[in-house]
Amino acid sequence: MPPPGGFESVKYKRNLPFRGPGGLAILGGVTAICAYGFYRVGKGNLEKRELQREKAWSRIHLVPLLMAEGDRDAYRREQAALTREREIMKDVPGWEAGKSVYNSTRYRSPDIIVL
Structure with missing residues (x-):
């Protein structure tokens, strides 16, 4: 015989856990992260370009000094x-130190520098 008060009701409702944000939220998050990444890459490129310009001008200004x-x-x-x-x-008679070995008065810069 059934117990007093009757049997317990049958639990037929599905009890699924929360599976996370929806597809639209994930797409929005990925889009925001990518947009921020592209923004930072753009700023980095601008800074890199400025550093290259600064390096080039510093070398241009250093050339006369060097x-x-x-x-x-x-x-x-x-x-x-x-x-x-x-x-x-x-001790060698008639030797002139520094005299050119070429038969020309035209200036030639030394090709070989002895260290």
């Missing part, structure tokens, strides 16, 4: 080489 430094270094090395040549060839 050329002058190279000229001073070449002159110092040339004078040291002449001094060494005078010291080495002092």
